Amino acid sequence: xxxxxxxxxxxxxxxxxxxxxxxxxxxxxxxxxxxxxxxxxxxxxxxxxxxxxxxxxxxxxxxxxxxxxxxxxxxxxxxxxxxxxxxxxxxxxxxxxxxxxxxxxxxxxxxxxxxxxxxxxxxxxxxxxxxxxxxxxxxxxxxxxxxxxxxxxxxxxxxxxxxxxxxxxxxxxxxxxxxxxxxxxxxxxxxxxxxxxxxxxxxxxxxxxxxxxxxxxxxxxxxxxxxxxxxxxxxxxxxxxxxxxxxxxxxxxxxxxxxxxxxxxxxxxxxxxxxxxxxxxxxxxxxxxxxxxxxxxxxxxxxxxxxxxxxxxxxxxxxxxxxxxxxxxxxxxxxxxxxxxxxxxxxxxxxxxxxxxxxxxxxxxxxxxxxxxxxxxxxxxxxxxxxxxxxxxxxxxxxxxxxxxxxxxxxxxxxxxxxxxxxxxxxxxxxxxxxxxxxxxxxxxxxxxxxxxxxxxxxxx
Numbered sequence: 001x002x003x004x005x006x007x008x009x010x011x012x013x014x015x016x017x018x019x020x021x022x023x024x025x026x027x028x029x030x031x032x033x034x035x036x037x038x039x040x041x042x043x044x045x046x047x048x049x050x051x052x053x054x055x056x057x058x059x060x061x062x063x064x065x066x067x068x069x070x071x072x073x074x075x076x077x078x079x080x081x082x083x084x085x086x087x088x089x090x091x092x093x094x095x096x097x098x099x100x101x102x103x104x105x106x107x108x109x110x111x112x113x114x115x116x117x118x119x120x121x122x123x124x125x126x127x128x129x130x131x132x133x134x135x136x137x138x139x140x141x142x143x144x145x146x147x148x149x150x151x152x153x154x155x156x157x158x159x160x161x162x163x164x165x166x167x168x169x170x171x172x173x174x175x176x177x178x179x180x181x182x183x184x185x186x187x188x189x190x191x192x193x194x195x196x197x198x199x200x201x202x203x204x205x206x207x208x209x210x211x212x213x214x215x216x217x218x219x220x221x222x223x224x225x226x227x228x229x230x231x232x233x234x235x236x237x238x239x240x241x242x243x244x245x246x247x248x249x250x251x252x253x254x255x256x257x258x259x260x261x262x263x264x265x266x267x268x269x270x271x272x273x274x275x276x277x278x279x280x281x282x283x284x285x286x287x288x289x290x291x292x293x294x295x296x297x298x299x300x301x302x303x304x305x306x307x308x309x310x311x312x313x314x315x316x317x318x319x320x321x322x323x324x325x326x327x328x329x330x331x332x333x334x335x336x337x338x339x340x341x342x343x344x345x346x347x348x349x350x351x352x353x354x355x356x357x358x359x360x361x362x363x364x365x366x367x368x369x370x371x372x373x374x375x376x377x378x379x380x381x382x383x384x385x386x387x388x389x390x391x392x393x394x395x396x397x398x399x400x401x402x403x404x405x406x407x408x409x410x411x412x413x414x415x416x417x418x419x420x421x422x423x424x425x426x427x428x429x430x431x432x433x434x435x436x437x438x439x440x441x442x443x444x445x446x447x448x449x450x451x452x453x454x455x456x457x458x459x460x461x
Contacts, residue, residue, distance in 0.1 A: 066124040085104040177229040221238070223235055260355055262320060263317060294328040321357045382419075383417075434451060
């Protein structure tokens with residue numbers, strides 16, 4: 001239920017009435033000294049509760065016969081006030097030559113900024129004397145009740161210690177970004193109930209964790225926070241009840257992952273995987289493993305995993321990576337052998353391992369001899385320079401001539417090409433272009449960098 005706010009003023013003294021003054025308003029005008037009007041002082045609100053404004057008027061010339069409120073948005077583009085009641089002052093409280101009128105309004109439900117409104121009270125007495133007085137209402141953006149984004153998580157769930165728990169969150173409403181990701185997400189452990197909860201990802205719509213071993217059923221709370229383009233946040237909490245194991249269980253553990261370079265050979269290490277008994281005590285026993293490729297960048301070929309059924313496997317990442325790429329592998333562990341498709345006669349526990357493969361630096365081409373002047377018959381060398389190249393992957397080159405007369409180029413697929421300057425009777429300029437890439441240069445792949453070189457051939461003296 002909204003909390004109503006009543007903003008009132010004390011009665012105006014006869015002295016102020018005689019002088020034609022008002023009290024409380026931020027601005028206004030007195031049209032006739034016989035009528036005095038007072039309105040509440042300027043106010044600021046930060047919640048969307050209904051509001052009441054009590055305006056008062058008195059006259060030295062007779063009874064107040066008519067009062068009315070006018071509302072006006074002072075902020076450009078502001079949404080109007082809502083639920084405006086008694087603006088025409090059909091309900092007035094009259095006592096002698098004094099009267100009061102209560103205006104009721106509600107701030108707009110949706111605000112994209114702080115909005116300011118002007119409220120003006122007009123009063124007329126029996127002799128036709130009229131006066132008015134104004135005040136202002138500032139509504140802060142935090143008063144918005146529908147402009148906050150709404151976060152929604154999955155249903156509460158019950159899992160067994162050692163299970164991989166997937167978390168998903170969606171955002172709606174608010175002011176989503178017009179480009180890029182509509183919302184920013186954050187997962188936090190709201191209540192770990194004394195357990196160690198390690199979230200796989202804290203800044204995405206999805207996350208996961210491996211349920212820790214417990215002796216008794218324990219409920220933990222995970223909170224998703226959705227932030228919109230106006231930095232307003234909505235939250236939702238998902239409860240996960242973790243139950244003890246009824247027989248020995250496996251908790252897969254891996255410290256692999258992180259950022260690696262293109263072409264790196266890395267270990268997929270699950271050797272820290274542990275088995276617990278029904279009391280949560282670590283025990284020994286045979287653990288079976290299976291490493292699987294889960295995902296990579298769009299269009300990527302699944303990577304080969306070497307020794308995939310061992311606790312420690314290995315993989316070699318592509319040597320050519322032009323954009324930072326994410327690769328995910330899954331460690332499967334069980335107390336029974338695991339088939340190639342990941343199934344087993346006993347429960348299979350899983351843990352994802354994420355690698356980020358850095359991109360190779362962009363190729364920059366130049367030459368220390370962009371323009372050469374030679375004589376007919378001279379041996380000419382064309383050399384491409386790559387100042388940003390770090391040698392992390394081989395480069396491919398391609399030389400072409402872009403004008404005539406054509407010459408016979410040698411080394412067209414090397415960093416250095418050459419030709420014999422043709423015999424000319426007048427100075428002739430030859431143009432050449434060299435392109436480079438981390439992949440072989442073809443018609444379909446013209447290269448990611450190129451530079452033009454000029455050779456001016458002079459006739460022999």
